[in-house]
Amino acid sequence: MGSAVWLFLLLVSIHIYIIAAATNPDDASALRSLMGEWKNLPSNWGTGDPCDDNWVGIDCSGSRVISLQLPNMKLEGRLTGDVFSLSELQDLDLSYNEGITGSLPSGIANLKKLVNLILVGCGFFGPIPDAIGSLPQLRVLSLNSNGFTGSIPRSIGNLSNLYWLDLADNQLGGEIPVSDGPTTPGLDWLINTKHFHFGKNQISGPIPSKLFSSEMSLIHLLFESNRLSGALPSTLGLVNTLEVIRFDNNSLNGNLPLNLNNLTSVHDLFLSNNKLSGPLPNLAGMTNLNTLYLSNNSFNSTDIPSWFPTLSSLTTLMMEDTQLTGQIPAAFFVLPQLQTVVLKRNNLDGTLDIGPGVSNQLEIIDLQGNSITDFNNTGGPYTFELILVDNPVCRETGSSNTYCTIPPTDSSPLYSTAPMNCQPYSCSYGQSSSPMCRCAYSYTGTLQFRGLFFSDLRSKTPFVSLEQNLTQFFKFPEFPVDSVSLNNPRMDPYQYLLLDLELFPYSQDRFNRTGISKIASAFSSQDYKPPDMYFGPYVFNGHPYDYFSDAPAHSSKSSTGIAIGAAAGASVLFVLLVLAGIYAYRQRKRADRATLESNPFAHWDPKKSSGSIPQLKGARCFSFEELKKYTHNFSDANDVGSGGYGKVYRGTLPAGELVAIKRAQQGSMQGGLEFKTEIELLSRVHHKNVVSLLGFCFERGEQMLIYEYIPNGSLGDSLSGKSGIRLDWNRRLKIALGAARGVAYLHELANPPIIHRDIKSPNILLDERLNAKVADFGLSKPMGDSEKSHVSTQVKGTMGYLDPEYYMTQQLTEKSDVYSFGVLMLEIVTGRRPIERGTYIVREVRTLMDKSKSLYNLQQILDRAIGLGTSPKGLERFVDLAMRCVEESGSARPTMGEVVKEIEVIMQMAGMNPNAESAASSATYEDAAKGADLHPYSDESFAYSGGFPLSANKMEPQ
Numbered sequence: 038m039g040s041a042v043w044l045f046l047l048l049v050s051i052h053i054y055i056i057a058a059a060t061n062p063d064d065a066s067a068l069r070s071l072m073g074e075w076k077n078l079p080s081n082w083g084t085g086d087p088c089d090d091n092w093v094g095i096d097c098s099g100s101r102v103i104s105l106q107l108p109n110m111k112l113e114g115r116l117t118g119d120v121f122s123l124s125e126l127q128d129l130d131l132s133y134n135e136g137i138t139g140s141l142p143s144g145i146a147n148l149k150k151l152v153n154l155i156l157v158g159c160g161f162f163g164p165i166p167d168a169i170g171s172l173p174q175l176r177v178l179s180l181n182s183n184g185f186t187g188s189i190p191r192s193i194g195n196l197s198n199l200y201w202l203d204l205a206d207n208q209l210g211g212e213i214p215v216s217d218g219p220t221t222p223g224l225d226w227l228i229n230t231k232h233f234h235f236g237k238n239q240i241s242g243p244i245p246s247k248l249f250s251s252e253m254s255l256i257h258l259l260f261e262s263n264r265l266s267g268a269l270p271s272t273l274g275l276v277n278t279l280e281v282i283r284f285d286n287n288s289l290n291g292n293l294p295l296n297l298n299n300l301t302s303v304h305d306l307f308l309s310n311n312k313l314s315g316p317l318p319n320l321a322g323m324t325n326l327n328t329l330y331l332s333n334n335s336f337n338s339t340d341i342p343s344w345f346p347t348l349s350s351l352t353t354l355m356m357e358d359t360q361l362t363g364q365i366p367a368a369f370f371v372l373p374q375l376q377t378v379v380l381k382r383n384n385l386d387g388t389l390d391i392g393p394g395v396s397n398q399l400e401i402i403d404l405q406g407n408s409i410t411d412f413n414n415t416g417g418p419y420t421f422e423l424i425l426v427d428n429p430v431c432r433e434t435g436s437s438n439t440y441c442t443i444p445p446t447d448s449s450p451l452y453s454t455a456p457m458n459c460q461p462y463s464c465s466y467g468q469s470s471s472p473m474c475r476c477a478y479s480y481t482g483t484l485q486f487r488g489l490f491f492s493d494l495r496s497k498t499p500f501v502s503l504e505q506n507l508t509q510f511f512k513f514p515e516f517p518v519d520s521v522s523l524n525n526p527r528m529d530p531y532q533y534l535l536l537d538l539e540l541f542p543y544s545q546d547r548f549n550r551t552g553i554s555k556i557a558s559a560f561s562s563q564d565y566k567p568p569d570m571y572f573g574p575y576v577f578n579g580h581p582y583d584y585f586s587d588a589p590a591h592s593s594k595s596s597t598g599i600a601i602g603a604a605a606g607a608s609v610l611f612v613l614l615v616l617a618g619i620y621a622y623r624q625r626k627r628a629d630r631a632t633l634e635s636n637p638f639a640h641w642d643p644k645k646s647s648g649s650i651p652q653l654k655g656a657r658c659f660s661f662e663e664l665k666k667y668t669h670n671f672s673d674a675n676d677v678g679s680g681g682y683g684k685v686y687r688g689t690l691p692a693g694e695l696v697a698i699k700r701a702q703q704g705s706m707q708g709g710l711e712f713k714t715e716i717e718l719l720s721r722v723h724h725k726n727v728v729s730l731l732g733f734c735f736e737r738g739e740q741m742l743i744y745e746y747i748p749n750g751s752l753g754d755s756l757s758g759k760s761g762i763r764l765d766w767n768r769r770l771k772i773a774l775g776a777a778r779g780v781a782y783l784h785e786l787a788n789p790p791i792i793h794r795d796i797k798s799p800n801i802l803l804d805e806r807l808n809a810k811v812a813d814f815g816l817s818k819p820m821g822d823s824e825k826s827h828v829s830t831q832v833k834g835t836m837g838y839l840d841p842e843y844y845m846t847q848q849l850t851e852k853s854d855v856y857s858f859g860v861l862m863l864e865i866v867t868g869r870r871p872i873e874r875g876t877y878i879v880r881e882v883r884t885l886m887d888k889s890k891s892l893y894n895l896q897q898i899l900d901r902a903i904g905l906g907t908s909p910k911g912l913e914r915f916v917d918l919a920m921r922c923v924e925e926s927g928s929a930r931p932t933m934g935e936v937v938k939e940i941e942v943i944m945q946m947a948g949m950n951p952n953a954e955s956a957a958s959s960a961t962y963e964d965a966a967k968g969a970d971l972h973p974y975s976d977e978s979f980a981y982s983g984g985f986p987l988s989a990n991k992m993e994p995q
């Protein structure tokens with residue numbers, strides 16, 4: 038080798054050496070071991086040095102890593118000790134990665150410098166550790182939209198620098214902790230905190246009067262949709278910094294404190310849906326009040342208060358069913374910003390005189406179900422909606438007046454960003470047309486406003502203002518964003534405004550990881566602030582982005598950290614290089630030998646049928662060459678699906694029979710022994726509701742399984758509208774029954790019995806007659822005789838379907854499959870993924886469900902494609918069964934055999950024969966793919982659902 042080459046090598050080595058020294062070795066090795074823990078890390082992880090080579094998501098100060106921000110990266114894995122050894126870390130933001138799951142370990146307390154801990158919309162569950170209170174610098178703690186359980190740790194009271202506390206949308210229970218003496222902390226100590234966001238949990242008990250004091254600086258106090266009881270303490274009236282107060286949807290009772298009136302900065306006051314009683318206090322002092330929600334309480338019967346007209350900023354008054362009496366004074370409707378007045382089901386009487394000079398923003402006055410006898414229209418023609426249905430005035434004069442009929446729901450389109458003087462293209466699949474009429478892979482998410490200062494969703498002004506504000510904020514070059522689009526404002530059952538947001542990439546057709554992470558963290562950290570004229574507190578839920586222009590890093594299990602002595606000179610490096618070469622060669626040899634030893638087929642000749650391992654029943658061994666031929670060299674055209682394990686190809690056997698070939702990718706292969714066990718197990722499973730294994734291939738380092746080909750894709754594809762098969766109620770019942778029979782077979786008849794462990798809609802396949810077939814046994818466990826009742830295993834499965842009991846105890850039983858099956862049933866009736874936009878389906882149904890109402894009050898989340906108009910027979914009973922399957926304790930859940938029987942009964946109620954072979958053939962894969970008009974959520978059902986994009990229920994192939 039010429040000396041020039043050596044010199045070059047030396048320079049390169051020295052260069053590497055210098056880079057290696059840049060990041061503190063402990064930090065570097067912590068990050069490197071994260072690469073073995075987390076899937077889908079950005080691609081430049083692992084190359085060079087974290088700080089010097091700007092690993093995406095890392096920020097350093099000197100040699101120390103101070104920031105780890107990777108929101109919306111589709112990361113998968115758990116929070117482990119590796120993160121906690123980044124001892125100088127100030128920011129940790131992993132928001133919108135549903136695949137980051139498990140508990141929040143107490144090791145978090147090692148991060149003494151942490152300022153921002155932001156884990157919005159991940160898959161965490163279990164209790165929030167007490168150790169959270171040992172982070173003295175913490176300013177922002179956002180753990181909202183996860184599955185945290187247990188109670189609010191009182192240690193949070195120790196976080197004296199806390200500015201933002203968001204624990205909303207979890208499953209937290211217990212009471213609100215307040216301090217008790219100088220050593221027992223509580224939330225009342227948080228006098229510097231401005232945000233208490235606790236909505237959508239199960240917090241119970243009374244609101245301690247100690248919680249509030251005049252020293253506090255809270256502006257947002259959100260406890261909506263919990264289980265609080267008792268009275269609202271009068272100490273609340275001392276916190277005069279408050280701007281938004283929400284205690285709606287609890288069980289509060291007793292009188293409202295009189296000093297609420299002292300809270301003059303409040304814009305939003307939500308107290309509806311409680312059991313508040315006593316007199317209505319005078320709120321005349323709340324002159325900044327925009328919205329007042331008091332509906333559905335038990336206040337003392339009182340005349341309509343004379344102080345209403347003094348609330349000069351009021352836009353929205355909701356006082357449905359609040360025992361109001363008397364005649365509405367004409368002066369009532371002159372408030373200049375008034376948009377919505379709902380006084381349904383009170384005892385208002387006399388003549389209604391709206392008078393002249395009403396607000397030109399007035400949208401609706403709803404006075405249904407009162408005792409109003411006359412309408413004196415001195416104000417002349419009016420443009421708002423007036424509803425007097427179910428008042429004497431309508432009974433006496435007949436119903437010829439428009440105000441005597443319920444107006445049809447306004448079907449004029451809601452706000453939607455318009456194209457900027459251009460013709461939108463129709464874009465290819467996955468892309469959408471930007472306001473500039475360019476097709477690109479946009480980044481989408483949902484903005485959820487928990488407080489609003491207006492109520493008229495048809496008014497454009499607030500949305501235009503928000504759109505301009507967003508466009509200004511996310512403009513190039515600070516963000517790689519070209520334009521912003523807002524769509525489909527709507528209120529959800531929790532009185533939150535939801536808005537679909539789309540951001541389009543600047544000068545590219547897609548975002549890279551850095552771009553998405555930058556945008557997502559502007560939202561997760563609340564750097565972005567919406568116009569405060571109209572919008573109160575918000576959260577953003579970023580949807581997974583499937584189109585990154587850069588690939589993820591290959592996860593590597595523990596790569597050796599670079600630890601080279603500081604005094605290493607050039608010659609030492611040379612020696613090291615040589616040694617490294619020898620080492621690598623040896624390792625390779627050793628690895629080759631190990632592969633040979635662990636391969637149970639190594640000395641097995643598939644052509645000899647006698648006395649051979651593996652022992653297969655009805656499955657055969659295919660050669661690699663054969664499969665290559667059957668799939669046209671594994672061509673893209675034959676690629677019919679993919680997932681974490683690899684790809685699925687369609688193949689055609691010489692006789693014309695179609696097969697599905699599941700080819701494991703490098704990195705997701707099992708050991709040879711496991712592979713053998715799996716095919717032995719699978720070859721013994723034969724049932725019409727279970728996908729049959731036809732053969733396997735174990736050659737050239739490949740692991741492939743060959744199954745019968747199921748033409749109609751998965752249930753997940755059909756529910757999401759991807760496959761083009763419309764599933765009405767009868768079809769759904771039939772599929773549920775087939776799937777239940779398949780799982781019951783695995784539990785009760787297979788020998789040995791099998792626990793599937795990954796029951797979910799992408800694993801239920803549909804044949805040409807829509808017979809359900811259970812597929813994908815990748816995680817299945819046979820039950821040995823010695824351990825009949827449970828198997829202790831490392832917890833595996835898919836978030837959203839995972840049995841919480843199994844997770845806690847790590848004891849796998851058949852009942853874990855029953856839990857997943859219950860989730861699947863809920864998916865069947867709602868068409869939603871189990872975890873979608875941060876909400877968990879089991880919880881959603883449990884919260885909304887009201888057995889006294891028709892369809893159990895679930896209309897708003899049931900899938901409209903079922904055809905709700907014809908009230909599907911047995912649907913309630915189906916939901917009952919699903920809810921029993923997702924009971925917390927396994928022993929309270931039915932067995933799969935019982936599930937099968939119950940679904941059979943439900944089918945009979947619906948007039949179906951559970952044992953009939955349905956003749957109804959449906960579109961096959963190919964047909965559906967060709968004809969876009971077969972799409973079940975095409976234009977037709979868009980109109981049907983009032984423009985709500987059901988097709989947003991995208992189901993990801995697993």
Ligand SMILES: *[C@@H]1O[C@H](CO)[C@@H](O)[C@H](O)[C@H]1NC(C)=O
Nearest residue numbers: 274275277295296298299300
């Ligand atoms: C109302 O607030 C003022 C100051 O903000 C305070 O002086 C007064 O005592 C309060 N009144 C009540 C009833 O709390």
Ligand SMILES: *[C@@H]1O[C@H](CO)[C@@H](O)[C@H](O)[C@H]1NC(C)=O
Nearest residue numbers: 314315316317336337338339
């Ligand atoms: C409100 O109603 C309660 C119970 O009905 C009664 O005891 C109380 O005196 C009433 N208060 C007023 C101010 O009318």
Ligand SMILES: *[C@@H]1O[C@H](CO)[C@@H](O)[C@H](O)[C@H]1NC(C)=O
Nearest residue numbers: 367388390392411413414415
């Ligand atoms: C209607 O209202 C006007 C003004 O308030 C009043 O002069 C008139 O007598 C009222 N008419 C009826 C029929 O009540």
Ligand SMILES: *[C@@H]1O[C@H](CO)[C@@H](O)[C@H](O)[C@H]1NC(C)=O
Nearest residue numbers: 506509510566567568569570
């Ligand atoms: C958006 O609105 C907020 C609140 O009104 C304001 O503070 C912020 O500066 C605005 N952002 C931009 C980029 O205009």
